[in-house]
Amino acid sequence: MKNTSILKLTTLSAAIIASSAVLPSVAFAEGAMVEEIVTTGTRAKARSATDTVAAVDVITSAELTNQGDMDVANLLRNSVPSFSVNDQPISDAATLVRPFQLRGMAPDHSLILVNNKRRHRANVIVWSAGGISDGSHGADVSTIPGMALKNVEVLRDGAAAMYGSDALAGVINFKLKDASEGGSVQLRMGQYAEGDGDMAYFAGNMGMELGANGFANVTLEYGSSDETVRSEQRNDAAGLIAAGFPVADPAQKWGRPFVDNDLKLFVNFGSQLTDSVELYGYANYASKDVDGGFYFRNPTNRGGVYAKDGNLLVGDTTGDMSGNCSQYAVDASDPTSSALAAAITGLKADDNCFNFNETIPGGFTPRFGGTVTDVTFMMGLKGELENGLSWDVSAYRGENEGDFYINNTVNASLGENTPRNFDPGLYRQTDVNFNADFKYSLSDTVSLAFGAEHRTEEFTIGAGQKESYIDGGLGVQGFSTSTNGFPGFSPDISGDFDRSNDAVYVDGEWDVSEDLLLAAAVRFEDFDGFGSTTNYRLGANYKIDENFGIRATLSTGFKAPTSGQLNASNISTLIDNGVLVNKGVIPATNPVAAFAGATELKPEESENFTVGFFGSVGEVDITFDYFNIDVTDRLTLSKDFSLTTADIASLAAAGVSGADDIAVFRFFTNDFETKTSGFDLVLSTSTDWMGGSTDWNLAVNHTTTEVTSRGEYIDDDRERSIEEVSPDTRYNISANHMMDGWRALARVSYFGDWYDPNQGMSYDGEHVVDVELSYDLNESSSVMIAGQNIFDEAGSKKHNGAAGAGNTYSEFAPMGFSGAFWYAKYSYNF
Structure with a gap:
């Protein structure tokens, strides 16, 4: 019986994979048509996913936790084609907190909620992700454990009029489990096909009663994963070895970083205090150590050192x-x-x-990393008055910190007395929110919501150890000052930078008839520093008949520059035309930037339009949604500007660490406009066959971004990166078959063409195939073996990676470039 079942499931998986080869290049989100009640994108009352005025994907907990990866960003990439994230090797702090995109927009164009409450930003400002993410300052979703989630709701529509700044591309709402009993534990282990990247994680979830009328749901996740290496020895390093220099092989590593002591703890709680008042909230603590490589420093030509x-x-x-x-x-x-x-x-x-050949004769490759810590506490009270007015007041504090280190490097100006390991300082983001929300039903068909919010964001730059930013004495002779690769933060540029804003909103929904829903929202928001903004959202949902309906929205939005974008300075060592170059980022208010033409930053503004239909053809559920997002005053990093001797002296006087070593500088600017448009297509059905049932899902996303206007601070390379680094087309097709305690899943994901700005070339799209096979040992426990990217796709090889920095594959491969990953999971439910 078991052998027969396995044979059937293997045959089914093979058939699915084979059939996918003839599908058109389209994409879709697994589980998006699950007919669940959603609360994202509507304040009046919870509605089914097809009753909302805009598309909302619902991703179940099981879909997330059945995958091999433990990073929620990667899990969402496999389920929502309009969501993308890639590996970030040698990307400074972006390696610690990887940027993601929703519908081709920057990370800080998507608002992150947990249990319908705004979540804080990460500490990381993305300096060098090579595309649309450069300069962004978004949230860190990797601190949320998949096992803590009941589901994830992804609103694919602009919603700044409902939720405030950042919701230009959409809203991702992580809904936490709220069971008061039962639970589960999981043990997951895996390895990449090349024998590296070992992963081992434990995760557990448990529900408990809290008093007589409450619950506490606790999730703990802990584990680690080793680095992967997809490098070949650089030609220059091979030449050095041949000449007798003691250079490592490979001299430079490309791949996923070490992630150690990865701890995530979430507690969701609630209690009915009286018949009409409920206490609720959640808290979390997360921390992890991340360690990755930087570029190789050649002992014969590295400027400022050798x-x-x-x-x-x-x-x-x-x-x-x-x-x-x-x-x-x-x-x-x-x-x-x-x-x-x-x-x-x-x-x-x-x-x-x-000369450093006396002490470090083989050159060196710095190791950069840090400890990321995330702490949140949210608590609120809600209830209903006798007149039917519902009220909800809450307070929230969230903090995300990156305490950095850089090892195996030098402060060259200290000569032979330089330390090799340094503490360059830290970034910290702290958000505090206070909300008061109210709802009232004017009639059986008209619902009104209104409220107010006060929010404060604070960005902190913590100074590093003295040796990480000083001139140790040899700077005047041409030796670089500060730590090579990631200069430490001096006391002159460190400090706390905050900004507050206040908002009021009104949101209404009118069920005109059983077939027609109209919705409208307006929000006024006032910010310290650059004034106020008013935004609106209009929407409609009309059911043509029992099988089909149409929906549409029209809205405006905004994204305010963050305290970090307004105040942070940074120096990154990047490859420019094959040469390592120190590029500095300075605030737009710095006199050197102002002399180059920088002006005070202002909010980005958007106009959003969506229209689509939903319905059923036989047993197949279908949704199709077109979207268009026009953004003006778009915020980004400027092109490179060369520094004069006077500029360098001015930056040094302002305390910018390593100013003597900066070849070029950049600054934030509102300098271009974009049009992002595309569509999402979702089909799902279920069939009974082969002794069980199969859930079939297809999700397609096609998104294009066009720079419609640009000023003098955006060059051609930057424009092409914005438009082409992320694939235009993504799709997933999956079949999940359940039979007699067995479950088999096969999923084919397509990632379209992408552009690598570091190489100046485009790569063809790739198909990635995932498979899962699980068996219920008894009513309480199950085992699963599975593979991700089982055909070991890592992107087309570079023409000659050894001639450059030694990376075998494009670092911008949207599916990652480490290849096939195999894993096993044991689950126990109680």
Whole structure:
């Protein structure tokens, strides 16, 4: 019996995979047609997913926790084609908190809710993600454990008039489990097909009674995952090894980072205090250590450390410049040169002159990482008065911190006295929200909601250790100051930067008839620093007959610049035309930026339009929604500007760490306009066959972004990155078959063409196939074996990765570039 069942399920999986090859290039979101009651996108009352004026995808807890990955961002990518996220190797702090996109927009264009309440931003401002995310400051969804979720509601519509700033692309609402009894535990282990990236995680959820009329639902997740390496030895490193330099193989690692001590704890609670008053809230604590690699520093040509103007960089350590060190400043371009070898030998014997080949002869590759900590507490009271007025008051405080480190590097200006490991400082984001919300039914068909919000955001830059930002004495001789790769934050640029805003809103829904729903919302918001904004949203849902209906929305929106975007400074070491270049980001209010043309930042503004239909054809449920999002005064990082000697002196006087080493600088600017448009198509059905039932799902997303206007601070490369880094087309097709305690799933995901700005080339789209096979051991426990990306797709290989930075595959591959991942899971329910 078991062998027969396995054979049937294997045959079914193969048939699904084979059939997917003839499907058109379209995409869809698994489970999106689940007919559940949703609360996202409506304040008047909960409605079914097809009764709302805009599309809402509902992703179940089981769909999320059955996957191999533990990062919620990756789980959503597999379920919602309009949601995308990729690996972020060598991306500074974006490696710790990866940026995501919804419907081709930046991370901070999507509002994140937990239990219908706005969640705080992450500490990370994305400096170098290479596309639409550059300069964004969004939330960190990876701190939310999948097992804590009852479901996830994804509103694919602009909703700033309902929820405030950021909701231009849509809203993702994470709904926490609220059971007062029972629970489950899971043990998950996996490894990539190449034998690395080992993962082991434990997760548990338990519901408990809280007093006589309440509940506390607790989720704990803990684990770790090793790095993956998809590199080939760089040509320059191979040449150094041949010349006798002690260089590691590979000199530079590309892949997923180490994630250690990954702890996530969530507690959702509620209690009925009286017949008409309920206490509710949630709290969470999350922390993890993340460690990844940076670019290799070549011991013959890394400027500011080993070389200057093509020659060895040699420092005179006598104090009075009497060391006659110029004799060692030979041509360093040829590592096999006998003159270079002789100079290095001479330096080792000369106490008056110094070059880093004396202490670090094989070059070095910095390791960058940090500890990300996330803490939240939200509590509220809600109830209903005798006249039918419902009320809800709540307070929220959320904090996300990144405490960084950079190891295996130098502050070159300290010479041989430099430490190798540094604490460069921290970023911290803290949000405090107070809300008062009310609802009242004017009649059986007219519902009114209104309320007010006060919100404060604070961005903190914490200073690093002294050695991470000072000039140790050799700076005047051409040695780089501050930590190489990620300069520490000096006390001059550190501090707390906050901003507050107040808002009031009115939101109404009118059930004109059993077939027609009309909705409208208006919100007024006033910000410290740049004034007020008023936004609206109109929507309608009309059921043509019992099988079909249409819906549409029209709205305006806005995204206010964050305190971090207004105040943060940063230096990143990036590849520019094959050469490592230190690029600085300075506030738009800095005099150097102002001289280059920077002006005070202002909010982005949007106009959103959606129209679509929903219905059934036989046993197949269908939804189709078109969207168009026009954004003006779009916020981004400017093109690069060269620094003059006077500019460098001005930045140094302002306390910008490593100012002497910055080749070019950038700043935030409202300098372009975009049109993002596309459609989402979702089909789902179920069939009874092969001794069981199969749920079939197809979800297609097609999104294009066009820069419709730009100013002088956006160049052609930046425009192409905005338009082409993310794939235009995504789709998922899946079949989930259940039979006699067995469950088998096969899912095919398509990721369309993408552009790699670091290489200046485009890559063809890829299909990725996932499979799962689970068996119920008894009523309480089950086992599952599964594979993600089982055919080991990692994107087309670069033409010659060894000639550049040694990455075998494009770092911007939208499905990741580590290849096939195999895992097993044991579950026990109680």
